[in-house]
Amino acid sequence: MAEHIVVVGAGYAGLAAAKLAARWTDSKVTLVNARDRFVERVRLHQFAVGQQLRDVPLAAVLKGTGVELVVDRVTGIDPDARKVQLTNGALTYDRLIYALGSQADLGGVPGAAEHAHAVSTQEDAEELAAALRTARTVAVTGGGLTGIEAAAELAESRPDLDVLLVTAGGFGEALSDKGRRHLVKVFARLGVEVRDHVRVTEVRADGLVLDTGDLVAADTVVWTAGFAVPDLAARAGFAVDGRGRMLVDHTLTSTSHPEVQGIGDAAAMKRHDGLELRMACATGLPTAQKAVRALAKRLGGGVPADRLDFRYLNQCISLGRRDGLIQFVNADDSPKERVLTGRPAARYKELVVRAALMFQRHPTMPAG
Structure with a gap:
C-alpha cells in the first residue's frame, strides 16, 4: 500500500518538496498551508511600499501534480499517533515533511510586538503598508539582508x-570591503541614516529606545532583527535546538523521529563539516530537493548519500529597483572581494527572485 506523505507549510521549501514527493515517489501526498496562495516572501518589502506582486494560487501551481491541497492551519502534531491536528480536523501520515518556515522575532525586546511591523508574512506586509500611508519617519531595526533591502526600498x-x-553590528559587516563601500554609497545617495553598534532595548509608539539611553523618534518601526520559528516541533516532542528548530541529520531526517523530515527555516541544517546553513531561499530550495531525494531512495529500498554536500555561491541584495549588490562568497558563505553592483546587480537579483518562483513550478530544475 502506498504511504501517505503530509507536507506542512507551502513556502519556498515546502511547496517544492510536496511536488517532488509526488513526482519521485509512489506515495499519496497532501500539502497543508494556512493560505491558498503562494507568498513571494523575498518581495514583501516591495509589497509594503505599494508595488503590485503576482497572484500565485497554490491550486494552479499544483494542478496536474497529484498533490492534494488542504487550506488550514496546523495547530499541533502527535508523532505517536502520526497525526497532524488542524483547526478544522486532522490528518494522519506515514511520513511527515515539516516546512513551517519562520517569522519575525518580535518577542525579545519590550514593545516590539505591540509597536513594530515586520515583513516576514503577507499579513505583516499588509499591516506595514497601512502604517506607511501616514508615516513620515521610519526606523528599520536590523542590519541583515532583510533590513538593508527594506530600508533601501522604503527610501x-x-x-x-x-x-x-x-543595527547592533557594524553596517554591512558580513560583506567584503568593496561590498561595504557600495552599500555606504547607495545609502548616502538614498538619504538613509545609519546608526550601527547600538542595541534597541525598547520599542515605543513614538520610536526606539537604545542602549545608549537615546530615543530615536519614529512613527513607524520595521522589525527585521532576527527570526523565530513556530513552537510546533518543540511541543510535539521532536528534537529541537535552542531556537526551536527541528534537529535533522544529513538526509534532513529528524534525529528523534525517523519518519519525519525537516526542511527550510524551521530545521537546523548542517553541512558534513558542521557548518550551519543560514535561513534563506538559497538554502531552502536545494535542501528540499536533497531531502525528498533521500526519502525517495529510502522508500525504494536504497540508501541515501552519507553526507550533506552544500555550497554557497553569492548573497543577492536588492537596493531598490535600480541598484543592487551581489556579494560573491566562498563555499562556507564567507565573502570574496568580488562583487557586482548597480543596475547589473539589480537585474541579477531580479532574475534570481524570478527563478525562485519558477522553481516552484519546475522543482526539478537545478537549485544549487
Missing part, C-alpha cells in the same frame, strides 16, 4: 520618508 519608493537603519 527609493517613498522619498517623502525619513528612513533610519539601526
Whole structure:
C-alpha cells in the first residue's frame, strides 16, 4: 500500500518538496498551508511600499501534480499517533515533511510586538503598508539582508520618508570591503541614516529606545532583527535546538523521529563539516530537493548519500529597483572581494527572485 506523505507549510521549501514527493515517489501526498496562495516572501518589502506582486494560487501551481491541497492551519502534531491536528480536523501520515518556515522575532525586546511591523508574512506586509500611508519617519531595526533591502526600498519608493537603519553590528559587516563601500554609497545617495553598534532595548509608539539611553523618534518601526520559528516541533516532542528548530541529520531526517523530515527555516541544517546553513531561499530550495531525494531512495529500498554536500555561491541584495549588490562568497558563505553592483546587480537579483518562483513550478530544475 502506498504511504501517505503530509507536507506542512507551502513556502519556498515546502511547496517544492510536496511536488517532488509526488513526482519521485509512489506515495499519496497532501500539502497543508494556512493560505491558498503562494507568498513571494523575498518581495514583501516591495509589497509594503505599494508595488503590485503576482497572484500565485497554490491550486494552479499544483494542478496536474497529484498533490492534494488542504487550506488550514496546523495547530499541533502527535508523532505517536502520526497525526497532524488542524483547526478544522486532522490528518494522519506515514511520513511527515515539516516546512513551517519562520517569522519575525518580535518577542525579545519590550514593545516590539505591540509597536513594530515586520515583513516576514503577507499579513505583516499588509499591516506595514497601512502604517506607511501616514508615516513620515521610519526606523528599520536590523542590519541583515532583510533590513538593508527594506530600508533601501522604503527610501527609493517613498522619498517623502525619513528612513533610519539601526543595527547592533557594524553596517554591512558580513560583506567584503568593496561590498561595504557600495552599500555606504547607495545609502548616502538614498538619504538613509545609519546608526550601527547600538542595541534597541525598547520599542515605543513614538520610536526606539537604545542602549545608549537615546530615543530615536519614529512613527513607524520595521522589525527585521532576527527570526523565530513556530513552537510546533518543540511541543510535539521532536528534537529541537535552542531556537526551536527541528534537529535533522544529513538526509534532513529528524534525529528523534525517523519518519519525519525537516526542511527550510524551521530545521537546523548542517553541512558534513558542521557548518550551519543560514535561513534563506538559497538554502531552502536545494535542501528540499536533497531531502525528498533521500526519502525517495529510502522508500525504494536504497540508501541515501552519507553526507550533506552544500555550497554557497553569492548573497543577492536588492537596493531598490535600480541598484543592487551581489556579494560573491566562498563555499562556507564567507565573502570574496568580488562583487557586482548597480543596475547589473539589480537585474541579477531580479532574475534570481524570478527563478525562485519558477522553481516552484519546475522543482526539478537545478537549485544549487
